Amino acid sequence: MYDSGKIIAGLVIFIGLFTSPFWYDLASGTALQTPDLVLPTKADQKQCVASLEFMRRDHMALLNDWRTQVVRDGITYYKSANGKEFEMRYTKTCLGCHTNTSQFCDQCHNYIGVTLYCLDCHNMPATQIQGPMAAKILNPNSEILNKLQIQN
Amino acid sequence: MNALFSLVAIIVIIAAAFLGASVPHLDFLFGVVFPYAAITVFLTGIVYRVIKWSTSPVPFHIPTVAGQQKSLPWIKDSPLESPHNTWGVVGRMALEILFFRSLFRNTKMEMKNGPKLVYGSSKYLWLGAIVFHWSMLIIVLRHLRLFMQPIPSFVLGLDSLDGFFQVGLPGLYITDVLILSALTFLILRRLTVRRIRYISLAADYFPLFLLFSIAATGVLMRYFFRIDLVNVKELAVGLFSFHPVVPQGTGVLFYVHLFLVCTLLVYFPFSKLMHMPGIFLSPTRNLANNSRMKRHVNPWNHPVRVHTYEEYEDEYREKMKEAGLPLDKE
Numbered sequence: 476m477y478d479s480g481k482i483i484a485g486l487v488i489f490i491g492l493f494t495s496p497f498w499y500d501l502a503s504g505t506a507l508q509t510p511d512l513v514l515p516t517k518a519d520q521k522q523c524v525a526s527l528e529f530m531r532r533d534h535m536a537l538l539n540d541w542r543t544q545v546v547r548d549g550i551t552y553y554k555s556a557n558g559k560e561f562e563m564r565y566t567k568t569c570l571g572c573h574t575n576t577s578q579f580c581d582q583c584h585n586y587i588g589v590t591l592y593c594l595d596c597h598n599m600p601a602t603q604i605q606g607p608m609a610a611k612i613l614n615p616n617s618e619i620l621n622k623l624q625i626q627n
Numbered sequence: 628m629n630a631l632f633s634l635v636a637i638i639v640i641i642a643a644a645f646l647g648a649s650v651p652h653l654d655f656l657f658g659v660v661f662p663y664a665a666i667t668v669f670l671t672g673i674v675y676r677v678i679k680w681s682t683s684p685v686p687f688h689i690p691t692v693a694g695q696q697k698s699l700p701w702i703k704d705s706p707l708e709s710p711h712n713t714w715g716v717v718g719r720m721a722l723e724i725l726f727f728r729s730l731f732r733n734t735k736m737e738m739k740n741g742p743k744l745v746y747g748s749s750k751y752l753w754l755g756a757i758v759f760h761w762s763m764l765i766i767v768l769r770h771l772r773l774f775m776q777p778i779p780s781f782v783l784g785l786d787s788l789d790g791f792f793q794v795g796l797p798g799l800y801i802t803d804v805l806i807l808s809a810l811t812f813l814i815l816r817r818l819t820v821r822r823i824r825y826i827s828l829a830a831d832y833f834p835l836f837l838l839f840s841i842a843a844t845g846v847l848m849r850y851f852f853r854i855d856l857v858n859v860k861e862l863a864v865g866l867f868s869f870h871p872v873v874p875q876g877t878g879v880l881f882y883v884h885l886f887l888v889c890t891l892l893v894y895f896p897f898s899k900l901m902h903m904p905g906i907f908l909s910p911t912r913n914l915a916n917n918s919r920m921k922r923h924v925n926p927w928n929h930p931v932r933v934h935t936y937e938e939y940e941d942e943y944r945e946k947m948k949e950a951g952l953p954l955d956k957e
Contacts, residue, residue, distance in 0.1 A: 477926060482681040485907060486674055493670065496774040500868040506776040507870060509861055528876065532853040539796040587856045588772035588783055592793060 510582035515572035524555045524568070538565060565593075630818060633832035637840055640890055641883055648882030657882045658862055659871040665889035672896025677904050688923035690914040693732070698919065709916045716915050723912055727757055755816065759809035762802040763838075765789060766845075769800070773860045774867055795850070803846050810839045834900055837891055844884040854878040 476482065491498075500506035523530055525537065541563040544550040553561045561568050573579045584591065648657045694708025706715045707722065722728040735749035769789060771782045790798035814835050817827045848854050858874035859881060865872040894900070907913065940947070940955060947954060 476678065476681045477684055478681065482677065485904075486677060489673070489904070490670060496771065496867040497869075499775050499779075500864055503776060506864050506868045508776070510857060528855075531855045531857070535796045536853070583857050586776070587860050588778040588786060589797075590783060590787055 510586045511578075512582050513575060513578035515574070515579075517572050520572055522555075522557065522559070523572075524553060524561050526556070538569075541565070629827055629829040630832045632829045633836050636829075636833060637836045640837075640887065641840060644883040644886035645879055648879045648886075654873050654877075654882065655871075657886055658873045658877075659866065661886060661889045662866055665892040669892040669895055673901070673904060676896055676901060677908070680905075680908055684926035685910045685914070686925045686927050688914060688918045689910050690916045691911040692916050696916050696919070711915055711917045711920070713915065716913060720907070720913060724906055727753055727760075729912075730756060751812075752816070755809050755812045758805050759813065759838075762806035762809065765802045766800075766806065766842075769802075773856070773863050776860070776864050797849060797853075799850075803842070803849070806842045807839070807846065810835060810842060814839065830899060834891075834894070834898060837887060837894065841884065841887045841891060844880060844887060848878075848880050848884060852878070852880055854881050 525533075530537075541553065544553075545563050551563055553563045555561060570576065583589075644657065647653050690709075692709035694705030695703060696709050697704040697706075697711035704711065707718050710716045710719050719728075730753040731750065733749045733752055735747055737745045737747070739745050765785060768782065769786055772778045772786060775782070789800045789802050791801065792799060814832075817823055817831060817835070854877055855874075858877040861872055861874050862877065891900075895903075937955070944954065944956075
């Protein structure tokens with residue numbers, strides 16, 4: 476074997492990089508933690524707007540579709556497969572049941588690394604705001620809350 | 628004919644994955660056994676071949692250069708085109724590996740009316756190649772969000788950069804468009820340019836079709852027939868932390884994609900795709916052009932038994948003295 480030092484160093488770097496997910500997941504300790512969803516417990520609304528399988532795979536396409544229908548076509552009601560009608564509003568219909576986004580939406584989004592940019596512009600109702608900013612925003616004298624309420 | 632053979636091979640692989648993953652209980656085979664086997668074959672195959680390469684000596688000092696060699700101080704040398712030390716070689720290799728510099732110099736030769744022979748620069752192959760390779764790298768790194776838990780921040784940064792245009796939901800990745808365009812170009816180049824079709828083998832078409840079908844199944848899963856990504860991540864993280872789980876209801880398309888990737892990993896060490904490690908081991912690129920400063924000894928040289936003058940003198944000292952010949956040592 477010629478230039479064995481360089482060859483072995485190169486191979487070690489290559490194998491190290493290629494197998495890095497193995498080391499990372501083994502070392503992280505939290506790799507096997509799966510999303511922990513808190514399901515809504517609303518008495519009068521037991522059924523989501525579509526089936527579980529559909530919502531798990533296609534909820535983002537559904538929301539996008541709702542957006543198009545409401546904003547461009549002026550259709551505001553969605554008829555689900557079992558004939559029930561829902562208002563096509565993310566904040567009212569979706570968050571009406573799934574009140575705590577950090578225990579529902581964010582669980583899977585964080586798990587698979589989905590970063591949403593919807594709420595960069597669209598405000599959530601003040602009651603839905605979670606996390607470290609909540610106390611600051613929810614203070615009745617806060618400027619941010621006044622702004623939010625004006626916009627809502 | 629070569630293209631057809633490769634196409635049939637890809638169709639058989641896709642059909643096998645499609646049928647196999649539809650059968651209950653075979654998902655463990657497709658989701659766990661094949662990926663582990665493929666990674667093992669990929670790594671051992673590459674290590675085996677690189678070590679085998681490294682046992683071949685480089686008998687001659689053969690850098691190919693495109694610039695002035697370092698010589699007298701008043702002659703301007705080009706350190707990257709004709710490197711004379713290790714840093715120059717590192718720079719040259721970096722340009723080659725990251726930007727495909729030698730392919731950038733690709734030329735074409737055409738017969739114009741006259742008849743007149745015309746030479747010109749031809750950048751299309753370089754463009755197709757660089758777009759494909761960089762897209763491929765970004766896509767592989769982006770997939771780490773499904774392999775690693777917690778997700779490293781650079782992966783999330785890369786992901787948002789790739790989805791910069793924020794088109795549609797889920798957002799369109801720039802690299803998805805680029806990789807399919809580049810692969811389409813590279814396939815069409817082989818099929819339509821007659822002289823390239825003449826020299827194209829099944830081993831040239833097969834990796835292109837394989838990579839295209841991997842990218843295509845990925846695109847289908849993201850934009851058209853969506854799958855449950857939480858299941859995919861559970862499976863992937865399970866594989867990487869040696870606690871394999873096979874979540875139910877992930878969808879056949881995912882297993883087709885995974886089986887195609889396994890095929891790529893297994894095919895890799897036996898194919899032209901070995902240019903990935905091979906580019907680091909090209910003597911025409913990785914040697915410094917310093918043959919006027921350092922002597923390159925052929926490692927194949929047979930050890931020659933020499934009889935030095937000292938030994939000769941020792942042997943014949945007495946006789947040389949008698950004959951009155953001059954001696955180095957008395």
